[in-house]
Structure formats: structure tokens, C-alpha cells
Amino acid sequence: MSKQSFLHGAMVLVLASIVTKIIGMGMQIVLNRIVGPEGIGLFRMVFPMLMMILTLSTIGLPTAVSKVIAEAIAVGDRRKVKRVMVFTTVVVTVLSTAFTIGVLGTAAWLTNHLLTDSRTYYTVLAMTPTILVISWSSILRGYFQGIQNQTPPSVAWILETIVRATLTLLIVYYCMPDLVKASAGAMLGLLAGELTHLAYIAACYWRKYGLQRIPIPPMAPYVKPEPFRKTIWSLFEVAGPVTVAGIIGSFAYWLETLLIPRALLASGLTKEEATAAFGLYSGYAVSLLVLPTVFTYALSTTILPSISEAVALNQPKLVQRRLYQAFRFTAIMGLPSSVIFTLLATELSTAIYNTPAAGPILAVMAPVGFFIYLKTPLSSILQGMNRAGLAMFYSIVGSAIKLAVIYWLASKPGLGIMGVAWAVVISNVIVCCAYFLAVTGLIGFYVDLADTLKILVSTLVMSLIIMQAKAVTAGMGSSYTVIFGVSIGLLVYLMLLFLLRVLSLHTVNRIPYVGPVMAKALQWIPFVK
Template identity: 85%
Template sequence: MSKQSFLHGAMVLVLASVITKIIGMGMQIVLNRIVGPEGIGLFRMVFPMLMMILTLSTIGLDTAVSKVVAEAIAVGDRRKVKRVMVFSMIVVTVLSTLFTSGVFATAPWLTQHLLTDSRTYYTVLAMAPTILIIAWSSILRGYFRGIQNQTPPSMAWILETIVRSALTLVIVYKCMPDLVKASAGAMIGLLAGELTHLAYIAISYWRKHRLDRIPIPPMAPNAKPESFGKTIFSLFEVAIPVLFAGVIGSFVYWLETLMIPRALMAAGHLKEEATSLFGLYSGYAVSLLVLPTVFTYALATTLVPSISEAIALNQSTLVQRRLYQAFRFTAIIGLPSSVIFSLLATELSTAIYNTPAAGPILAVMAPVGFFIYLKSPLSGILQGMNKAGLAMAYSVIGSAVKLAMIYWVASKPGIGIMGVAWAVVVSNVVVCSAYFLAVSRLIGFYVDLADTMKILLSTLVMSLIIIRAKAVTAGMDPSYTVIFSVSIGMMVYLMLLFLFRALTLHTVRRIPYVGPVMAKALQWIPFVK
């Protein structure tokens, strides 16, 4: 088993992300059409609770494992890797068991007093068994990220999505028109998918990628294995800031879920209307907006061990290169995505979900999509530099801004859910800007101005093309508008990237599995080099 390069690992995750997102998006479209905004709102009220409990169960060890394992392998300390894995598994098993028991015991109180809709009771019960399963999977994923082999987690992710999507749709369809059962059924589908994920990744680890089966360089002659105490300290040095950041992020996500329906009811909406509007925001508009994060998630995941390894080997130039690669990749994906979501917000929500009401919410948030997409890679760089605490502090500030705006703005009659959208805009701009300034201050940030201007110019031309295509198809079915506008706009965008040499055949060829085939197909175009 050879270590994958940074680009190869990132591209493997990107391909897996695209496949799973296509499958998951297909499932989400059908699910949204079956249960509607109110049903989606019920499920989405419980999901943040699961994220919070998972954060507390793993206490940041999943990220810490990837970083510490990468550092240990770089210096040849095999014993440190074994200690990290055994210790982490024991800790998450104990914590997850306690939290699972707690959820079962307090489910009636949680749904009657904490959540705004008591119909979520059975969804909460169905959620509890997933805690231990996901916690185990997260530690194994951290190990694979540490050895910089993204293939097993990616395959597990694809299988999980297939199983989860298929079972969720079957169960929900059988449960309708009972929204309570349908919401619980969606959670059972999630449980089945996570079991599949754990089974695959555990078998892959045991059969091919155990510590005794991976190549590790020998330790330096004068080096000594690290003590147990120092190993645990290095683990929690990363885990504790990640834990606090995760707790704050999960808590804000959960608090946001609790506050939004209450704010909407304060603005004059009935409980069912508030649940439905929350579903429009979280299950429709946000689901579309975060689609490009399938790419930036891959960057953030591979950046932590890659940056950690580079720092452990004192390769400052490599750190700089990774930073610019992250920025450039996010710009190529994120800028056109923001434009498409901004200009075609209502058409997209109508064509995909048959729910035009989600369009105005998406249109408010979409212009700052690039900030949302860049935030994850920048956070990954800070974590890889042992600055997770700094990332946490800025995240707290952004979260406070978001919650304050939800409390003061979304509760105003006539503003309501649009106030939530504006809260997302302001908070993400604040956090991303803070991350960017922090990274620039710590390691400097070199931007190839000419290269960046090529991407911006290509995006601007694409915007004009989409505006014109949208005008030409005015009055037609929204599906035709979306397909025609996005197709011609993206075609022009990619052509300009190749024409300006912002994208080359060499880059395409390096994409794992499909790159060589794509390069052969593209090489016949005269200006593609």
C-alpha cells in the first residue's frame, strides 16, 4: 500500500463526493416531493441533535487521529500509531454508549420540551443507534486520512449512500401519508447506510491496511519512540480545540434549529407553517447551496494530514503551495457555482423540487457561496498547523453573529425566513474573512494575480451568457431554462479556462481513473493544451 499524493487523495474524495452527491441529490429530490417541506422540516429538526451528540462522542479524536497518525508515520514511529488507534477506539466506544443510553432515556423530554414539534419522538428514537456506529467509522476514517489513502473511506461512502438512499425512499413511501412515521423511516434509512459504511471500512482496514501491513519508514538512528503520555498529549492537543469548535458549531446548528421555528412563530406564523418554512430553508435552499462543498470537503479532509506532514518535515514551501492549491481549486468551482445559484435560484428550486418558494431564500445566500466553500479548506489548513483553537474562536464569533440576527431579524413580521438567510450571509463572510487573514498572517499567502483574474473573467463572461440564455428561454418550463442556461454557460466557462491556460490537459490528466480518458477526449479541441 503506497501513500497517495495530495492531489490524488483529494481527487479520489472529489469523485466519491460527486457520485454520492448525485445519488443523494436524486434521493433528496424524490424525498422532498413525497413528504413536502413539513416532512423535511420534521427530519431536519432532529438531525442537528445527532450532529451535536456525535461531536461529544468523538471529542475531536477523528481529526486528531488523522493528524497524529500522519506525523507518526512521517518519522517512523509505528508504536505511536498503534497507541493512538487503541486509545481513540476505547474512548469513543465508552462515550457513544453513554450518549446512546441517554437519548433513549430522555427521548420523551427532548421532543416535548426542547424541540418545537413533539412529532419528532420516533425520529429521535431511530437516531440513537447510529451514534456508536458513526463514532467507530469516524476513527477508522481518521486512520485512513492519516496514512493518506482515501480510497477505502470513499468506497464506503458510496456504498453507504446507495443503501441509505434506496432504503429511505422505500420506507418513506410505505409510511406516507403519515409524516411522523416517514420522518422516523428516513432516520432508519440513515442507520442502515451507516452500518454499511462501518462494515466496509472495517473489513478494508483488517484485510489490507492494518498497521502491520503498511510501509512505514524506519526511525532515525538517534530517535526514540515517543512516551505514552506524550502521545496522548499530542492527540488531545489537536482534539480539544477541534472538540470545542465542533461543540460550538454543532450547538449553534442545533440552537439555530430550535430558534428558527420559534422566531418564525414570533413573526406571526403557525407551528405547522414555521416547520414548513424551516424545511424550505434547510432542506431545499441550503441543500442546493452546499452542493459544491463536495469538492471543498475533499480539500479540507486531505489538507489536515498533508499540512501536518509538511510541518513535521519543516517543508514551509509545500505548505504555501497547498494553500494556493486550495484557494485556486475553490475559486474554479465556487465562483461559477455562486453565479448559477444567484441567477437561477427560483428556476432551480422549481425544476428540481417543484417548490419555487425556496428560490428567494437561495437567491439571498448564493452570492456569498464562495465564502462558504472556501471556509472548509482554510479551517483544514489551520487545523493542520495546530491552530484549531484560532479557527474555533473565529467560528464562535460568526456563530454569535448568526444567532443574534436570527433572534432580532427573523422574528420581525414581514421578514421571517429571509432574516435567517441574511444571517447566513453575514456570518459566513465574517468567519471566512477571519480565517483568510489568520492564515495569511501565519504563513503568508501568495496569490497568482494573473491566474486569479483569468478565473474571474471567465466567471464574468459565463454570468453574461446565463443572463442572456435565461432571457431567451423566458416563459418556458423552468427545467428547460436551467438545462439550457447552465449547459451553455459552463461550456463557455470551461472553454475560457482552457483558452487562458487557467486549466490545462496536464491537470485533467492527473485526475484519478477518469483523467486520462477526459484528456484524450479534450486534446482534439484546438486551444486545449
């Protein structure tokens, strides 16, 4: 399978992300309407536990696989690829199996003593088979990212989403009105999707290598075989800081899940009200806020092996170029998204979920959406430059700040879940700024200020258009306001980007698959060049 260019790989993932987000969002809308905030809260209480266990069972190796394989291929050391794949597969299999057995044996204790709602017991049991499945697929995904071929993971992701959405809704529908069974059923739907993902990506891998062991390809005569000990060290040089950061991040996420309901109980809410409020925050407001991460996830996934390759080949100019591309791409997508979520927070939550109560929570977090979206690619750049430890440190600081603010604000009567939203704002701004200063301190400030100003002006005009559209459609219903405001706002925004030469036909034409068709359609507009 051939290597893809940085832009091609990023756009393949972007297209896959858009497809999966559309399907996933459709599933989330229907699911939220079926089970309500309380049912979503039950599922969301268990999900951080799964993330924590996956972090421990993979110990940062998927990220390390992507980086080390990219470096090995860049210098021609093909034998290193085999060592990396064999070693990491064995390690994650052993760890994942151990954690699966451990969770099965302690499920009752976990739900009775750690989670605030014992109704999550069957959801925890349904979660356990996914540990091994996701761990295996993450290693294979890291391999394809390392060889910079994003197509197999992207197709697997789409298939996973289709299967998960279909089975989750079917299972939950037949389990209602029992929220306990519905929550466990949603986890079984997740398992089915992950099995599909693993089956496809493994088939792609085996199609390349057959049913044999990974072959040892011929090495270039100028490349000396790397000692096995050094190979393992290169893996854990990346995996170590990533694991520590992941453990702390996952633990903080899990601790957040444990802390928020307790803080809400302390603010005067009942158990059911606290679970529902947590569901509004995590399953409604956050779900909307992170929609633009379909773009930044693709960017961060492709940028890590690309930066690693540039560092291995001693190409600092390419690293600088990738920073500018990451910032520019995130600004184009993230700034208008932040505006839309801020100005239409209640209308969006009403039109999509029929739950206006999630709107004020979203409105608090949305203004800093750009910082949330930029944080992930900046972290990948630091990891690619062998500064994973620095990224880990800032992540730890951000998690500590977030938990401290949650503890301080969410337990206050009258503030409650809004205190959690403010914690998200404060922690993400601090961490993103720290990442950006760290990256620019290493490679210099390579951001085109004139280009950024054009994006800001376009975003400002778009926000004025949306505000006017909101006033015009007042009283017509949330759906009309959202459709009219977002449509006309984004249309004006895109036209301004072309008019100010932020975007061009050349840029559009480079988008895989759909780019040439879009470029032909746009070339008839006079100011689009």
C-alpha cells in the same frame, strides 16, 4: 495500503463526492416531493441533535487521529499509530455508549421541551443507534486519512449513500401519508447507510491487519519511541480545540434549529407554517447551496494530513503551495456555482423540487457561496498548522453572529425565514475573511492574483451567457431554462479557462481514473494545450 499523492487523494474524494451527491440529490428530490416541506422540517429538526451528540461522543478525535498519524508516519514512529488507534477506539466507544443510553432515557423530555414539534419523538428514537456506528467509522476514516489513502473511505461513502438512498425512499414511501412515521423512517435509512459504511471500512482495516491486534512495526533506528503521555497530549492538543469548536458549532447549529421555528412563530406563523418554512430553508435552499462542497470537502479532508506532514518535516514552501492550491481549486468550482445559484435560484428550486418558494431564500445566500466553500479548507489548514484554537475562536464568533442576526431578523413580521438567509450571509463572510487573514498572516499571501483575475473574468462572461439564456427561454418552463442556461454557461466557462491557460491538458491528465481519457478527448480542441 500505499500513500496517495495530495492531488490523487483529493481527486479520489472528489469523484466519490460527485457520485454520492448525484445519488443523494436524486434521493433528496424524490423525498422532498413525497413528504413536502413539513415532513422535511420534522427530520431536519432532529438532525442537528445527532450532530451535537456525535461531536460530544467523538470529542474531536477523528481529526486528531488524521493529523497525529500523518505526523507519526512522516517521522517513522510507527508504534505511535497503534497507541493512537487503541486509545481513541476505547474512548469513543465508552462515550458513544453513554450518550446512546442517555438519549434513549430522555427522548420524551427532549422532544417535548427542546424541539418545537413533539412529533419528532420517534425520529429521535430511530436516531440513537447511529451514534455508536458513526463514531466507530469516523475513527477508522481518520486512520485512512492519516496514512493519506482516501480510497477505502471513498468507496465506503458511495456504498453508504446507495444503501441510505434506497432504503430511505422505500421506507418513507410505505409510511406515507403519516409524516411522523416517514420522518422516523428516513432516520432508519440513515442508520442502514452508516452500518454499510462501517462494515466496509472495517473490512478494509481488518484486511490490512487480519483479525489480530494492531501490529507493532519495526521502527527506524534513529527514531526514539515517544512516551505514551506525550502521545495522548499530541492527540488532545488537536482534539481539544476541535472539540470545543465542534461543540459550540454543533450547539449553535442545534440552537439555530430550536431558535428558527420559535422566531418564525413570533413573526406570526402557525406551528405547521413554521415547520414548513424551516424545511424550505434547511431541506431545499441549503441543500442546493452546499452542493459544491463535494469538492471543498475532499480538499479539506486531504489537506489536513498533508499540511501536518509538511509542518512535521519543516517544509514551509509546501504549506504555501497547499494554500494556493486550496484557494485556486475553490475559486474554479465556487465562483461559477455562486453565479448559477444566484441567477437561477427560483428556476432551480422549481425544476428540481417543484417548490419555487425556496428560490428567494437561495438567491439571498448564493452570492456568498464562494466564502462558504472556502471556509472549510482554510480551517483545515489552520488545524494542520497547529492553530486549531484560532480556527475554534473564529468559528465561535461566527456562530454567535449568526444566532444574533437570526434572533433579530427572523422574528420580524414580513421578513421571517429571509432573516435566517441574511444571517448565513453575514456570518460566513466574516468567518471566511478571518480564516484567510489568519492563514496568510502565518505563511504570507500566496495567491496568484493574475490567475484569480482570469477565473473572475471567465465567471463574469459565464454569468452574462446565463442571463441571456434565461431571457431566451423565458416562458418555456424552468427545466428548459436550467438545462440550457447551465449547459451553455459552463461550456463557455470551461473553454475560457483553457483559453486563458488556467487549466491545461496536464492538469486534466493528472485526474485519477478518468483524467487520461478526458485529456485525449480534449486534445483535439485547438486552444486546449
